[in-house]
Amino acid sequence: MHVPDGFLDAPTSVATGAVAVVAVGVALRGARHELDDRTAPLAGLVATFVFATQMLNFPVGAGTSGHLLGGALAAILVGPFTGLLCMSVVFLVQALLFADGGITALGTNIDLMGLVTVVVGYLVFRLLQAALPKRLSMVAPAAAVSALVSVPAAALCFVGLYAVGGQAPIPLGALATAMVGWHVLIGVGEAVITGLAVGSIVAVRPDLVHGARRVLDRRTLEVRDGRGVAA
Template structure:
């Protein structure tokens, strides 16, 4: 659903750009609370994974295709504010390096997929979790529903932007019906992919899933004398055990490289939902080439190697690595003050944890 240059007029593009800058600035402040002990690396890995999976368009029918948006997935894994940074990273790399989405429309794309897609997806996830059993596995169906609804929500957000500043006279009712209809179907694919990824992470490291951290069971420790100590999962000492191991990080990066540099070759060549709607309703011709169209990696193919398989493979791998780097750097900006804040809270947190631990120990001994 990448909006190209030319679909929206200059005032609308400027307005969404201002909105996007403000939202990203707010996300940089709020994401400090979400980064936790994993730091910016997990955010960068999620960004490069979303980038890779977005390269794989799946057929929808009637000559159109869809691809993962990733907003609900990112929000579920790393939190809504960090999720905004993740999606912004992906869209920056796609727009500036691969000419996927217009440069003047970059603010519109961040607003549409990086803000609406993330926040709607996360709100749905939390809403579904409120009625499901309190266990980490409940995050999987919740994330699926969040992914399912986030895509048509983003489609309606584009419709609203087009209603304000579309460059072609298209009946709003027809545009809304077409966007919502096709993207509701694409949302099914989004739900399946999101659920599969979240299920894999929850099965191996539920403590790394932002939406599941408050559902992780409390820890029960037994000392040499057989005394049991209960440590709440949300206590500071429990949070400190949440570390991104080299094995997990390497596995996620390897999966991203395989998808971006290999499975992307199987992507459908049909236009995605927005392109198809534009062609069907007659405003597709208003799209203009991006200023990044001369990039060596434009179109997800390294021009120096031609338009063949190797050009696509190398472009996908370079895109994954570049997205990882940008994602880590952007998330690091959010975490700069985190160390100072944590340092000032360490003593208070340790005292609270000690008190909780003693209470848990006393209750265990009484039982």
């Protein structure tokens, strides 16, 4: 989904760049409330993991390939503000060092693959947490569904941007059908990877997972005597 230079016109690229600047600025302020001495190293690991997995493409058919976006995963592991910062760093490095996405389209890519996937993924995750039983075993499935939804949501937002300022001669209806259809399939792969990654961390260190904190806070402390009987 990396948008190259020139795919959108200049006004649209400037507008998406301005949105990205504001979003990153808000994220910088919000991340201070999400990070502490325990979770700060995890943010670096999340950015590294997303960067590495985005380098790995998997086929989805008809010569098309997809890769992990990672916004929902980042938001659930380290929080939405920190997650957006992780994603922005990944896209900046990709654009500058690997020409993966254009420099003038950097704001567009941050908005689509970072802001949209983080916000949509995290909102869906919280809605699912409110509806599902408050158990740690529900964190990973909720994360997987959130990741699945976030990918076609980003594809739809891209179609909307193309409708406003697209420069390529592609019919809007055909583009929408192709983008949403293929990205639903990509979202399935995203859901599997996200569910496995979140589930693996929750199994050993649930206290490090931002999305599991509300579940942990609801768990009551059970005091036992020396014989292992609840007091």
